[in-house]
Each structure stands twice: as structure tokens, then as C-alpha cells.
Amino acid sequence: xxxxxEDPQALSIxxxxxxxxxCSYKTxxxxxxxxxxxxxxxxxxxxxxxSNEREKHSGRLRVTLDTSxxxxxxxITASRAxxxxxxxxxxxxxxxxxxxxxxxGTRLQVQP
Amino acid sequence: xxxxxxxxxxxxTEMGQEVTLRCKPISGHNSxxxxxxxxxxxLELLIYFNNNVPIDDSGMPEDRFSAKMPNxxxxxxxxxxxxxxxxxxxxxxxxxxLRDNEQFFGPGTRLTVL
Numbered sequence: 395x396x397x398x399x400e401d402p403q404a405l406s407i408x409x410x411x412x413x414x415x416x417c418s419y420k421t422x423x424x425x426x427x428x429x430x431x432x433x434x435x436x437x438x439x440x441x442x443x444x445s446n447e448r449e450k451h452s453g454r455l456r457v458t459l460d461t462s463x464x465x466x467x468x469x470i471t472a473s474r475a476x477x478x479x480x481x482x483x484x485x486x487x488x489x490x491x492x493x494x495x496x497x498x499g500t501r502l503q504v505q506p
Numbered sequence: 507x508x509x510x511x512x513x514x515x516x517x518x519t520e521m522g523q524e525v526t527l528r529c530k531p532i533s534g535h536n537s538x539x540x541x542x543x544x545x546x547x548x549l550e551l552l553i554y555f556n557n558n559v560p561i562d563d564s565g566m567p568e569d570r571f572s573a574k575m576p577n578x579x580x581x582x583x584x585x586x587x588x589x590x591x592x593x594x595x596x597x598x599x600x601x602x603x604l605r606d607n608e609q610f611f612g613p614g615t616r617l618t619v620l
Binding site: 427429435436437438439442482493494495496497498499 | 510539541548549551554561562597599607608609610611612613614
């Protein structure tokens with residue numbers, strides 16, 4: 395099965411609310427990254443968290459990593475309409491294949 | 507820097523035709539990745555290169571697909587012959603080899619095979 399599964403598949407919230415997206419994975423990892431994709435565009439890197447880190451912040455983004463549960467969450471605080479996009483987690487394994495494996499993504503809709 | 511450049515941005519072709527997608531990575535980035543994105547299968551890694559050498563092509567779906575990187579500033583993904591199920595958005599991404607950080611994605615090529 396696929397490494398990196400996001401949950402929920404789709405999320406619709408009002409502007410100003412917080413959005414939380416979750417990612418689960420199956421193998422031991424070196425790091426986990428979150429990317430954003432606007433409709434019709436390429437992916438843009440948001441944040442990277444290493445396997446020895448538990449939490450990381452960048453602006454309105456907060457990422458947590460629980461390696462014991464093999465899961466991560468991305469929190470976007472005080473969401474804006476411009477945050478509407480698909481969000482993907484990507485994992486880099488610590489052994490074997492070193493390329494990133496992307497999840498299926500969460501489609502976030504922020505209503506103005 | 508202009509970022510990762512892909513061409514063409516859109517390609518419509520008929521089944522059986524050869525399709526060549528092109529990518530220019532960011533200067534100084536010596537890892538290059540080709541991905542395919544569809545609604546059904548999501549984002550799939552097809553192949554990646556380090557220093558122009560293919561490292562992992564296990565994601566290439568069939569022998570109809572081939573990729574080359576003749577130099578550090580250019581890569582191609584070729585499909586011959588193309589089939590309707592190859593319709594997808596193909597992304598190229600690059601990163602510095604020794605830095606374990608983000609990949610920089612191009613805008614993608616939307617391929618439609620009729």
C-alpha cells in the first residue's frame with residue numbers, strides 16, 4: 395500500500411478557522427515534508443521535519459511528527475481564502491530508496 | 507533564477523504518436539526527478555537522476571517510457587508509442603544532490619493522448 399496517506403481527503407472551512415491535515419506512513423523515515431499545490435500548478439515545498447524532531451513552526455504553519463505512530467499533522471492557523479489548495483505529505487525513507495514518496499493529498503477549501 | 511522549466515506546457519497528441527517532454531533543472535541542482543500525476547493514482551515518481559545518472563527507474567510504467575539526461579541542464583521523458591492511459595500531468599523537479607531538503611517543481615506538462 396502507499397507510503398504517506400493524508401486524512402481527510404477533502405476539508406472545507408471558513409476563513410479564519412484552523413485547518414488540520416494528517417498524514418500516516420508505513421516505513422521508517424529520515425524526514426517528512428509537506429507540499430502545497432494550487433490548481434494547475436506544480437508543488438511548492440512548505441516545511442520539512444526530521445525524524446528526530448517532534449514539532450516545527452513556520453509562520454502560520456505548525457507541523458508535528460510522531461514516529462512511534464508513524465504519523466504527522468499539518469496545522470494552518472487563521473486560514474485565508476488564498477490557502478485553498480491541495481496539500482501533500484512526502485516521506486524520505488532512512489534506508490533503501492531515498493527518493494520522496496508522496497501521499498494522495500488533502501484538498502482544502504477555505505470559504506471567504 | 508527562473509526555476510525549473512518544462513516544455514511544452516500542454517501537449518495533445520493521437521494514440522501511437524511519440525511524445526517528448528523536456529525539463530531544464532535549476533542551475534546547480536544535480537538531482538532531477540520525473541513524476542506523473544493523475545486523479546486515480548496521485549503523484550507517482552517515474553525516475554530520478556543524480557549527476558545525470560539514472561538511479562531509480564522502478565516507477566517507469568512500461569518500456570514505452572524512457573528518460574535521458576545528457577547533461578546537467580537538460581532532461582527528456584519520451585513515450586513511444588503513446589496511449590490514452592498515458593494522459594496525465596508530468597512534473598519535473600530538481601534539488602541539490604547533497605542537501606536533504608525540498609524539491610523544486612516545474613509547472614508541469616499536461617499531456618492528452620486521444
